[in-house]
Structure formats: structure tokens, C-alpha cells
Amino acid sequence: MKETRFPITETSLTGVQRLLSRSNLFEQLARLTTGYTPAPERELQEPSYYDYPVLKAPTWHWEIIWYFFFGGLAAGCYVIASIAALFGSREDRAVARAGYYLSLLSLVPCPLLLIKDLGRPGRFLHMLRIFKVKSPMSTGTWGLVSFSLFSGVTAVIQAARDGMLGRSWGARILAALPQRLLALPGTALGVFLGGYTGVLLTATSVPLWSRSKALGAVFISSAISTSAALLSCALRLAGTPARVLYKLERLEWAALLVEMTSLVTFLRGAGRAARPLVGTAPREHGRTFWSFVFGGGLALPWLLQTRSLLGRRSGKHTSGRGLLISLLVLVGGYFLRRTMIEAGHMSSRDARTTLWNAQKSHSGTNRSTFVS
Amino acid sequence: MAVEPSRSTTNGQRASLGNVVSTLVGSKMFPLPQQPAMGFFTDTSLCIGCKACEVACKQWNQLPAEEPGWTGSSYDNTGQLSAITWRHVQFIEHIGRRDNGQNGQHGLRSDSQAHIDQAKGEGLIPLISPGTALPFFNTDRWLMQSDVCKHCANAPCQEACPTGAIIRTECDTVYVQQDICNGCGYCVVACPFGVIARDERGDHRAHKCTLCYDRLKDGMEPACAKACPTDSIRFGEVEQLKARARERLGMLHERGVHEARLYGVDDNILEGGLHAFFLLLDEPEVYNLPENPQRPSDTVVPASLWTVVAAMLLGLFGVLFFRE
Numbered sequence: 001m002k003e004t005r006f007p008i009t010e011t012s013l014t015g016v017q018r019l020l021s022r023s024n025l026f027e028q029l030a031r032l033t034t035g036y037t038p039a040p041e042r043e044l045q046e047p048s049y050y051d052y053p054v055l056k057a058p059t060w061h062w063e064i065i066w067y068f069f070f071g072g073l074a075a076g077c078y079v080i081a082s083i084a085a086l087f088g089s090r091e092d093r094a095v096a097r098a099g100y101y102l103s104l105l106s107l108v109p110c111p112l113l114l115i116k117d118l119g120r121p122g123r124f125l126h127m128l129r130i131f132k133v134k135s136p137m138s139t140g141t142w143g144l145v146s147f148s149l150f151s152g153v154t155a156v157i158q159a160a161r162d163g164m165l166g167r168s169w170g171a172r173i174l175a176a177l178p179q180r181l182l183a184l185p186g187t188a189l190g191v192f193l194g195g196y197t198g199v200l201l202t203a204t205s206v207p208l209w210s211r212s213k214a215l216g217a218v219f220i221s222s223a224i225s226t227s228a229a230l231l232s233c234a235l236r237l238a239g240t241p242a243r244v245l246y247k248l249e250r251l252e253w254a255a256l257l258v259e260m261t262s263l264v265t266f267l268r269g270a271g272r273a274a275r276p277l278v279g280t281a282p283r284e285h286g287r288t289f290w291s292f293v294f295g296g297g298l299a300l301p302w303l304l305q306t307r308s309l310l311g312r313r314s315g316k317h318t319s320g321r322g323l324l325i326s327l328l329v330l331v332g333g334y335f336l337r338r339t340m341i342e343a344g345h346m347s348s349r350d351a352r353t354t355l356w357n358a359q360k361s362h363s364g365t366n367r368s369t370f371v372s
Numbered sequence: 373m374a375v376e377p378s379r380s381t382t383n384g385q386r387a388s389l390g391n392v393v394s395t396l397v398g399s400k401m402f403p404l405p406q407q408p409a410m411g412f413f414t415d416t417s418l419c420i421g422c423k424a425c426e427v428a429c430k431q432w433n434q435l436p437a438e439e440p441g442w443t444g445s446s447y448d449n450t451g452q453l454s455a456i457t458w459r460h461v462q463f464i465e466h467i468g469r470r471d472n473g474q475n476g477q478h479g480l481r482s483d484s485q486a487h488i489d490q491a492k493g494e495g496l497i498p499l500i501s502p503g504t505a506l507p508f509f510n511t512d513r514w515l516m517q518s519d520v521c522k523h524c525a526n527a528p529c530q531e532a533c534p535t536g537a538i539i540r541t542e543c544d545t546v547y548v549q550q551d552i553c554n555g556c557g558y559c560v561v562a563c564p565f566g567v568i569a570r571d572e573r574g575d576h577r578a579h580k581c582t583l584c585y586d587r588l589k590d591g592m593e594p595a596c597a598k599a600c601p602t603d604s605i606r607f608g609e610v611e612q613l614k615a616r617a618r619e620r621l622g623m624l625h626e627r628g629v630h631e632a633r634l635y636g637v638d639d640n641i642l643e644g645g646l647h648a649f650f651l652l653l654d655e656p657e658v659y660n661l662p663e664n665p666q667r668p669s670d671t672v673v674p675a676s677l678w679t680v681v682a683a684m685l686l687g688l689f690g691v692l693f694f695r696e
Binding site for chain 2: 046047048049050051052053054055056058059060079080083084087088092095117118119120121123124126127129130132133134135136137138141191194195196198199200202203204205206209210213214215216217218219220221224247250251254255258262344348351354355357358359360
């Protein structure tokens with residue numbers, strides 16, 4: 001790709017400046033992570049039918065992007081809250097409490113968004129006619145319904161214990177229910193809800209989503225990182241002691257690291273199919289991806305968090321930086337889902353990459369060959 | 373839209389038992405007795421691009437017209453299969469591709485090529501750079517193909533459908549039950565051929581070729597096969613059609629059409645082959661057909677394993693950090 005967007009004359013640039021020129025840097029990163037260098041002339045030689053799309057574009061738009069975001073938060077908050085409740089100290093109850101409330105709160109828009117997204121919203125209950133292991137859409141619906149049950153009950157128990165439901169006998173019975181026991185299946189379902197969305201996208205024919213198998217790992221780690229960010233943000237604003245926040249920050253740091261690793265694995269596995277996500281050509285989403293997702297949403301907050309965690313030992317701590325990190329991670333998590341969906345639309349329209357993706361030499365399945 | 377098939381049974385005893393059952397457990401129906409698998413064999417070497425199949429399909433299935441328009445890059449103004457177009461005739465112009473010597477054996481004979489070169493030199497034929505649309509004076513061939521739903525043996529749309537709207541009928545065809553579909557759109561991204569689509573301007577449900585299920589029930593062949601004037605579209609039992617396809621391929625090879633090949637017959641596409649298969653005169657990619665698409669449901673297990681690995685790693689970190 002030529003950098004036509006920044007028409008600076010060749011002579012005025014040193015090598016360093018050229019590398020730092022934004023679009024060039026993004027392009028270099030795209031080539032480095034995917035291991036694929038675009039060869040437009042060679043790609044144009046590949047046969048296709050007038051470049052008319054081989055696949056139909058996804059029918060998913062903003063509703064699904066926000067569902068993935070809120071669903072990830074609901075799942076992640078529940079999982080973190082349960083870990084805090086099961087393994088944490090007495091102080092960590094604050095994390096558990098906030099986690100269970102925020103999980104239910106994030107969960108509320110999810111079914112609404114999903115129903116809105118259907119072609120026939122009035123028929124959303126048809127999803128519950130059958131259970132199909134092969135279809136992540138089916139297992140996902142059941143997972144969401146069962147998780148809602150656990151998230152709801154856990155939050156109600158929490159509310160009863162916090163005295164929000166008054167002192168009636170009903171509230172006392174609720175408060176006596178074994179919340180930590182319920183948290184065990186709830187956590188398993190939470191992990192499922194956080195990760196199945198990535199598997200759902202993988203089990204399609206869209207090259208970007210389906211070529212690499214690491215998308216579920218990206219989504220579950222993003223669910224944990226954004227939830228840790230949301231929780232630390234909420235608890236910080238509520239004035240929770242730094243000792244408690246420290247644990248959350250470390251978890252956030254680790255989740256960002258896992259997320260970056262999975263994302264790079266994903267890009268490397270997808271190769272050419274990842275171009276719509278990371279490339280910088282017109283209609284490719286590389287600019288948003290590198291600045292808001294990988295740069296602003298992962299690498300920068302991770303570096304800042306590393307500094308904070310190291311600086312904490314020397315006694316320095318700023319809550320402003322903590323809030324900034326949380327905000328960056330949350331924005332990054334949203335844009336991860338957004339660019340992934342929008343680049344998927346772009347990927348489905350790319351006939352030549354779709355055909356390339358389905359070539360025998362690339363596919364895992366072995367078929368009896370017929371080559372004339 | 374497609375007419376819902378009537379599910380009335382001729383057997384009176386069974387119908388009454390069915391009534392008892394349906395009052396007890398809702399509208400559960402007995403599966404109809406299995407019949408031989410039915411399908412299409414589309415022989416593109418016979419297609420003349422008349423579009424009779426497109427028209428017959430529209431008429432029989434009462435499908436609305438697409439917005440009229442020009443694609444601008446080809447003679448094909450239908451463009452692609454859609455929720456309201458279940459047969460689509462491709463017009464593939466082989467332009468210039470034969471001239472660059474990549475496929476010497478299919479190219480023009482050298483004397484005719486010399487003749488054309490001479491005519492071009494004299495200005496009798498306008499010079500057209502490769503890739504230019506509408507090459508009126510190019511003697512290269514045209515390929516026509518009537519594209520349709522492949523009715524895959526392992527249909528990704530059917531595997532993806534979370535409502536059970538997409539079923540296999542007693543004729544082993546893939547059929548969307550319109551009263552069940554809620555328009556979730558998962559089949560749309562699952563189909564590796566870009567066939568099934570959601571009708572965004574109409575009822576927002578998924579539609580595709582039904583293999584004229586309603587006609588099949590009355591012992592008639594699908595409208596497109598009935599209308600095809602050259603028998604490029606053949607309808608029948610899949611096994612018989614496959615034998616016929618192999619026979620036809622052998623005949624073409626014998627006559628020197630070495631570029632002929634079958635698609636979806638022996639090549640086990642999607643691990644089971646297609647019930648609507650094709651005889652092609654070039655690589656599948658030329659017809660926008662994926663050579664060997666991945667079966668989407670095969671990715672569920674590896675993708676889930678990766679997710680579990682990441683989740684366990686994250687859980688370990690969480691427990692470590694909160695435990696201390």
C-alpha cells in the first residue's frame with residue numbers, strides 16, 4: 001500500500017519519520033502481526049466472478065456490538081465477583097458486592113438488544129424450541145437464559161444481605177440462601193457467556209472470523225479486562241481502600257496481557273483474512289483498530305498499569321491515572337467488538353479472500369481430489 | 373413467498389392419533405416417511421443464459437422482482453442469489469485471460485490468434501486492455517451458470533439455525549419453515565456459498581430455494597428444471613443424477629473438453645457433498661464457488677478449547693491475586 005493519505009514528499013522524510021508517520025506505522029504493524037504483505041497485483045490475478053461477493057454480508061449491526069460489550073461485562077463482573085467471594089478476604093466482599101450488582105445491571109440490556117436484532121422480534125421465544133450443540137447461537141441463548149437466572153438470584157441475595165429488601169421474613173430467607181454455592185455454576189455459565197460470542201463468530205463462513213480459532217479466547221479475556229476496569233472504576237469512585245483495588249488492578253493487568261497474546265495469536269492465525277481488521281487501505285479498519293483497540297485499549301493501559309503497580313511499592317499512587325486506565329480499557333473493549341463486527345462485514349464482501357480461504361491447500365479437511 | 377407445504381396425512385388412523393398427540397403435547401407432527409434424496413444437476417456446458425429458470429422460479433414461488441439496475445461491470449444484472457432470487461444465471465465473460473498464455477490448451481488456435489492480432493493491428497478491432505468491461509469484439513468464450521442453493525448433505529445453515537426452522541425434508545432437501553424462522557441471521561453468515569439471505573425489505577425472515585417442496589409433494593419437478601429449455605438443469609434422485617453427471621463428464625472429456633469438471637459430486641465438499649451439484653468448464657473460483665469451504669460447525673470444538681484455555685489462565689491469575 002502506498003501512503004497516499006499523507007502526501008509528504010519522499011525527500012523530506014528520514015527513515016525514523018517515515019516509520020512514525022501514523023499510517024505507515026499501522027501498516028507495518030499489520031504486516032508484522034498477520035505475517036501477510038498485501039500483493040494487489042497478484043491478488044487481482046486470482047479468479048473470481050467480477051469480485052461480486054461470494055458470501056452474504058452479516059445481518060448484525062450496532063445491537064450485536066453493544067450486546068457483545070454488555071454481555072462481556074455481565075459475565076466478567078460475575079466471574080470476578082465470584083473469585084473475590086470464594087477466595088478473597090473479608091475486605092474483598094466489596095468487590096463481590098459491586099461485581100454481582102454490576103453483572104445484573106450490564107445484563108439487563110442484553111436480551112433487549114438481542115430481541116431488537118432479530119428480523120422478527122415477536123418470535124424470540126422460538127430460540128428456546130430446541131437445544132443444538134452444534135449451533136453456538138442455540139447454546140448461547142440457553143447459556144444467556146441460565147446465566148440470567150444465576151446473575152439475578154445472586155444479585156437479589158446480595159441485595160437482601162445488604163438490607164436493601166427490608167427486614168421482612170422473605171428478605172431474611174433470601175439472605176440465608178447459599179450465595180457462594182450458587183456462584184459455582186454461575187461462574188461456569190459466566191465464562192461461557194463471555195467466551196461463546198467469539199466461538200459464535202468463529203463458526204461462520206466469514207474469513208476474518210472463522211480462519212483463526214482464537215477469537216473466543218480474545219473475547220473471554222476482553223470480558224475479564226473490561227469488567228476489571230469497570231469494577232475498579234466503580235470502586236475507586238466509591239472510595240474503596242487501595243489494598244482492595246490493588247488486587248483488581250493486578251487482575252486487569254494480567255487480563256490485558258492474556259488479551260494481547262490472544263489477539264496477536266488471532267491475527268497471526270487469520271493472516272490475509274485479518275486484513276479488513278488491521279489494514280490501512282480505504283474501508284479497512286486498521287486505523288481504529290490500532291489506535292483505539294490495540295494501542296489505546298490494550299498496550300497503553302497495560303503500560304500505565306505496569307507503572308502504577310511498580311510505583312505502588314514506592315508509595316506513589318494516583319487515582320486519576322487509575323480512572324484513566326479503566327476508561328481506556330472500556331473504550332478499547334467496545335471498539336474491539338465494533339471493529340471486529342464491521343471488519344467482518346468487509347471481509348464477507350471480499351470475494352477473492354473468501355475463495356482463497358476455501359482453497360484445498362488451506363483447509364484442514366481432506367477430500368478426495370478431483371483436479372483436471 | 374413460498375407456499376407452506378400442507379402436512380395432511382392420508383392415513384386416517386394416523387391423523388386421529390396425531391390429533392390426540394397434538395392436543396397432549398402441542399402441535400407435534402409425525403415425520404413423513406423417508407424418500408430418496410432429490411436434487412439438481414446443473415450442467416453449465418449446456419446453459420445458454422436464457423434466464424428461463426430465474427423467471428420460472430420467481431413466478432412459481434411468487435417472489436417479488438429485484439430493484440432493476442445495472443451492475444456496470446457485467447451483463448449479469450441479477451448479480452447474486454438473494455432472499456427473493458433463488459436461481460441466478462451468471463454471465464462469465466472470459467476476457468483476455470486466454471491471451472496471456474496461462475492456459476495454452478484452452479486458448480485460441482495460433483492461426484486464429486494471428487488473425488485477430490492482425491485485425492487489431494489494422495484497427496479493425498478496437499484495442500481493449502484486459503479487465504475492460506463489455507468486450508464486444510473478443511472472440512473468447514462465455515460461461516453461463518445457473519446458480520442455486522446447493523442443498524448440502526451437511527448444510528451449515530441447518531446446523532447453525534437455533535430455532536429448528538431449517539430442516540431436512542423427507543426428500544433430504546434443506547427447507548426453511550417460515551413460521552418458525554425468527555430472522556436471527558445466523559444461517560446467513562454460516563452459508564459458505566452466500567445463498568440464504570434475510571429479506572430486509574419484506575418479512576425479515578431467511579429465505580432460499582425450497583427445491584419447490586410444494587411441487588415435489590405433488591410429484592412435479594421444480595419450476596426451474598421444468599422451464600430449462602436445454603436441460604442444463606436436471607432434477608431427480610441424487611444418486612442417479614450423480615451417475616449421469618459422471619457419464620456426461622466422461623463424454624465431454626472424450627470430445628476434448630478437458631477443462632470440464634464436476635463440483636460437489638465426488639469431492640466431498642462440507643464432508644458430504646452437495647445435493648445440487650454442477651458440471652463446470654473452469655475452476656470453481658471462476659464461478660465464485662469456494663473450492664473446499666470449511667464446515668462452520670467443525671470450528672466449534674477448537675474455538676471452545678482455546679476459550680477454555682484462556683479462561684483457565686485468567687481464573688488462575690484471579691485466584692492467585694485474590695488469595696494472598
